[in-house]
Amino acid sequence: MYKLTTNTLIWLQTLLNERYGHLFHLYYLNSSTLVLCLPNSEQSIIFDNLQSIFYCSQSDFACQQWRPSAENFTAPIDDLISAPSATKLMNPLIEFNKKGATIHYDILGLTYWMLNRLEEIESHDLDNHQRFPATTSHAFRHGYLERPVIDEWLIILAQVIQRVWPQLVLKQHTFSIKVSHDVDRPSYAFTPWLSIGRIMVNELIKDYKIRTLVTTPYLKLTTRKQLHSTDPYNTFDWLMDVSEANNLQSAFYFICGRTDARRDANYEPEYTVIRQLMRRIHNRGHEIGLHPSYGTYQHPVLIKSEAERLKKICTEENIAQPFWGGRMHYLRWGHPTTLQAWNDAGMDYDSTLGYADSPGFRCGTCFEYPAFNPITQQQLAVRIRPLIVMEGTIIESAYLGLGVGDKALNRILKLKDICYRVHGCFSLLWHNSSLVSNELKEMYQCCLKN
Template sequence: MLLVYTQKITPRLRYTFKHLMTRILGIPVDFTTKIETFIAHNEVKMSYVKQPLGDEFFVRCQDLLFEQGIGEVELTIQQWDEIPCFFPASEKSTVPYDIFAASFYMLSRYEEYLPYVKDEHGRYTAQESLAFKNNFLTIPVVDIWCQKFLKIFQEKFPNIVAEKRTFTYKPIVNIPVAFAYKKRGMIRTLGGFATDIVRLRFSRFIDRLAVLIGMKEDPYDNFEAFIKLHKEYKTKAFYFFQIGDYSTYDHNISVYKNVFIRLIKNVSDYSKVGLLASYDSSADIKKLKMEKKRLTTSINKPVKRVRQHYNMLNMPQFYRNLIDLEFTEDYSMGYRDTIGFRAGTCSPFYFYDIGMEIQTPLQVHPFCMQFTGEVDAEIFTDEIMKMATEVQKVNGTFAAVFHNVVLSEQNIAWKKLYINLLKNIS
């Protein structure tokens, strides 16, 4: 048991230490504000204050974990053995940076509470982030900081044994459109034929016709093949189905069609299934509640997992809505158009609501890349493997989001990449 002496025990401090020391490093931690209790403790201990009491393991604290609400935070990026860090500490500090304050800043998404320039969908973009501006978006800095801290900590306490984590690959599959051509209704089907003709997409016209008359399999109906693939490589995939109403950004078939319900049930028998919340539900809790009820009814199981379509992650309101509807796991923490670690970590963590100043029961599962088929798969290969290597070094979770659309035979390069990831890093 690690005993931490501090002048004030706040929810932020408890949340951050519990996550870094216990959930990542596996070291139990307790706190005290009494000097005599700290001095009498003969086991592992450290102080987290402005000045050390003596020659104990000491990390000089910044003010962030003792404040409430949001304020302007002055950040200067420096290097800790070639790893970007901020909140530098004095020379007396055993660790040259306050990794606890810096980690809280990243995990709580503090910067997303501050004013920022939104994109056309009202989203926070990677380009606004501290990590992007300072070139450390593609490394899980929080997990790296923890490993560096552990090395110094074990030099002081050689008998301390950290919990050994194992590297995990977690493929996440979005299902925004279950089928390319079939079961889409008369009006949408006729409209598709008309669009193919107007845009001179004659090969697509032929494919559509072949599927509809039963001469060819629908190109997006590849679920059985990928269930077998995941079994072969002993990898658990997470599938997220979009079942909201048809709209400008949501184009799936009706959830009331039996073939769609059977598909969802079949996938849920072999894999983890969650809700791909519709574009409009990001700001409408009633729609989100309705979609959760639809999926629950379809699979006859409680629905605890959710992702936001288009990554419409509006902090903190969307997460508050999830908590109100009793979701327990979110898989939206990442960027749709940029690879990297949005919260600076490759480890699941609990959402801390700065407005309420509490740790919530919602567990956030971050991903570091999302493939939509809008770019060439080969462009990403080197960066993907570099990030996977960084995650392997800290024994974290390498989570990547794919769409069933880009895993079809129409996207051979993406399908090849998906299989290679299973072979090489699963």
């Protein structure tokens, strides 16, 4: 059990104040009741059905549906909102009175449970990369993974707040896009000779690309101080061009360690060509971040060491940034060990929390939020920037396998539209090495258009 403590309430208060732009106060009335109030106001909002299930690391409980319009509320996406609950929903769910309002559903408990990923703690139902998969989650099992259920409920709570305190003007959020690129393979030239030989043979057999017999060894031999313009993985300037055309900033996350010979990158961040690439990214106003190597996710010391290595290189190259973030390699994540490691490494944000096997809202939100360690009951300095879509999840046969085309694009655009409807942030990961055809480039550009 990860019970409601004073620190839990402070974190929830911080979250609500950040979301709504006002200084609310939360206090614990008794074991089943929370009160949300404003200073110098006699009105309050009471949550009188707190559920212990939201303070446990498990997923085996029911989920119901609530219809906002039946109680004169406006739903942001669809007129049914998922309501995970161990008890039957009351009718009406929300009641108003002279003293304010009473909500008979534990919105704040759900928020705590989803955002702090309690169901993942000590889970043993993991995939072959030791990741908590989407298929294990409560959201997937009950059909709301592609809905930002926390944002939906907080929008309903905002409507309650405005009825209780009509004089308040709540913070208005604007839809945004965050695009990032894990630099697993910055250049074809870093591919080992043996692997290059296999690639050349495969391309000759499948596509009869005779020119690969010349171009592939040429790239390998000539990439020393800078990436070659014909390198199929060298899409960095193109990516920055597309971001700039859409008033966006790209973030490029570099691997800075070797903990798995097969799965980690075939480059060192100190290479002249990588330093030159980092300088070019920085000079164009884009972001450089960390992509900790495969074996680090349960080893805080290694994450800290790789973060320090990246920052050292950037200092040597006169690259200064106001904040530092990144994402774990292969989206490997052990909660809350990995989160605490990012915090202790002095990082400002992490953008790992999306699923590899299915797109959607792993944390139930598309808003960045302050991190909290439910085991130590401490709010952390690092922030969580949820990942909504990774291109490989949609395209690759190992996951959804939708390939390149309208079916895959429409799946991505649907999630983007959902983020738009709740005025949140659409966070998209697209690897620089996954743009090897004009069809892929057109698909990527379509994802960013207004």
